[in-house]
Amino acid sequence: MKTKKITLFQLFMLVVQTQVGVGILSLPYLLFLGAGKDGWISLLIGGMVIQFVLLLYYFLLKKYPEKSLYEVFLLLFGNKAGKLFVLLYAAYFVAIGILIVVQFERIISRWVLPETPSWVIGLILVFLAAYLAKESLVIISRYDVLVSPFLLIIIVFIAFSLKDANLMFIMPIGQEGIMNMILTSKDAMIALLGFEIFFFGAGLAEGTPKKKLRSGVIGVLFVTLLYLYVTFVCYIYFSPQELPLVPEPVLYLLKSFTFRVIERTDLLFLSLWVVFIHNTLVIYLYLSSTGITHLRKKKKSHSKYIFLPSICLFIGSLFVGMKDNEVTAFSKYLSYGSYAFVFFIPIAVILISLFMKKKDGDQVASKNT
Numbered sequence: 396m397k398t399k400k401i402t403l404f405q406l407f408m409l410v411v412q413t414q415v416g417v418g419i420l421s422l423p424y425l426l427f428l429g430a431g432k433d434g435w436i437s438l439l440i441g442g443m444v445i446q447f448v449l450l451l452y453y454f455l456l457k458k459y460p461e462k463s464l465y466e467v468f469l470l471l472f473g474n475k476a477g478k479l480f481v482l483l484y485a486a487y488f489v490a491i492g493i494l495i496v497v498q499f500e501r502i503i504s505r506w507v508l509p510e511t512p513s514w515v516i517g518l519i520l521v522f523l524a525a526y527l528a529k530e531s532l533v534i535i536s537r538y539d540v541l542v543s544p545f546l547l548i549i550i551v552f553i554a555f556s557l558k559d560a561n562l563m564f565i566m567p568i569g570q571e572g573i574m575n576m577i578l579t580s581k582d583a584m585i586a587l588l589g590f591e592i593f594f595f596g597a598g599l600a601e602g603t604p605k606k607k608l609r610s611g612v613i614g615v616l617f618v619t620l621l622y623l624y625v626t627f628v629c630y631i632y633f634s635p636q637e638l639p640l641v642p643e644p645v646l647y648l649l650k651s652f653t654f655r656v657i658e659r660t661d662l663l664f665l666s667l668w669v670v671f672i673h674n675t676l677v678i679y680l681y682l683s684s685t686g687i688t689h690l691r692k693k694k695k696s697h698s699k700y701i702f703l704p705s706i707c708l709f710i711g712s713l714f715v716g717m718k719d720n721e722v723t724a725f726s727k728y729l730s731y732g733s734y735a736f737v738f739f740i741p742i743a744v745i746l747i748s749l750f751m752k753k754k755d756g757d758q759v760a761s762k763n764t
Contacts (some may be wrong), residue, residue: 403610405536406600407715409592410614412539415546415621416675417498418586420643420668422446422486422622423629424491425586427638429569429579432564435626440576441583442619445590448738455745456597456604464594464741465689471747478690480740485686487736489704490729491588492679493711497722499672500712506646506665524673525705529681532599535681539674541732545667546621552664553628560631584738585730586622591613591737592678595685621725680704 401409426434459467465484499520500513508516527535529743595613600607629644641647650661657663683704684697715725 399531399533400601401533401536401596402542403600403602403606405533405540406596406607407610407614407617407668408539408543409532409536409596410544410590410611411546412671412674413592413617413678414587414615414618414675415671416589417495417502417672418519419622419625419671420502420645422583422586423579423626423644424583424638424642426579426626427635429582430575431634432566432630433569433571433576434579435474435623435630436568437564437576437579438583438619438623438626440580441587442623444580444584445587445615445619448742449590449593449615451742453604453608455741455748458605458748459598460604461598463596463598463685464744465686466598467695467744469689471744471751475609481686481689484736485683485690485704487732488519488679488683488686489707489711490732492676492683492704492708493715494722494729495672495676495679496708496712496725497521497715497725499669501722502643503665503669506643507662514713518709520673520676521705521709521712524676524680525701527673528677528684528705529701532596532681535677536596542670542674545670549664549667550621550624551661552649553625554644555652556628559651560628561634562631564632564634565627565630581730583622585733587615588733588737589675589678590618591741592682595682596690613757617758643692673713680708 422438423434426437430437453466459470462470465481468480471477472480496517500516501514504511504513527538534633590611593614597604597607597611602610625645629638629648632648633641633644638644646661646664649664650659653660680701681697684701687700687703688695688697715721
């Protein structure tokens, strides 16, 4: 039976919906702590680095146009070493999911449900994410397209704050120094994580490798510009003295103005934001469960294994806890792992693949690239 393909637009939306998550709330604050008023420039640098990684991945995509990164591991490194990489990636995606759930619990508890036990909030999120993650990538991508108009609503909401903006808050540009901007770009790259879905979803997409790459590049560019827009608005709305005091500046910004029929704009924003957090967690559960299928001799549908990463993810979120120092420490160590799993290992695989001949039976890359 022929596997159903996702369209190039669905691939684009997969990249966008996976990237937009917790970072949209706190990124302006984190960038300001690292690079001051020039934090938005660090975001541009981080976005350029990610685009460079995608461009490098084109060489692997061209060689194995219908393979996911999991399948490439097994082809290049053999059964044992390949499965070790698959296992490590599956565990890494669970760890990312744990951080997403913990951050979600903290924000919802702080802004909406202070009396509700945090584990209840996390359990609901994990259950809803697992319910969709057990479906095929085609179904997941269709859902991402369905909820994509919410992005436009968020953009419009934030635009209302421009009437109180002051461009002098970001002047003079470049005052913090180029080194601070470069060092802070690592925070921007962590906030832009999620683009790695391209490594696993491009093989299931229609079109030539070049068209697939274009969808991924445009998706990352869209999210980078969206984050740049949100960051820039926060920078010109809050003064340099105020911004270090608001860890979720987007919510404080929205809370400052109301409409005739909407009193708490920040709560309406959070209602839309929950959809994006859910979409991001769905992808990480999907990637983890599909990784498990590659570890089995008799491959079954990943839906048969969705319960395992879901349970591990929920239990892991209980162990991390809700205290600031615990979450910060876990996030710090996970960010180090992200550099390896999202940047260094894929780049190393790309370089290795360039010096290895294709094995018999591998699918031939399309010549129309």
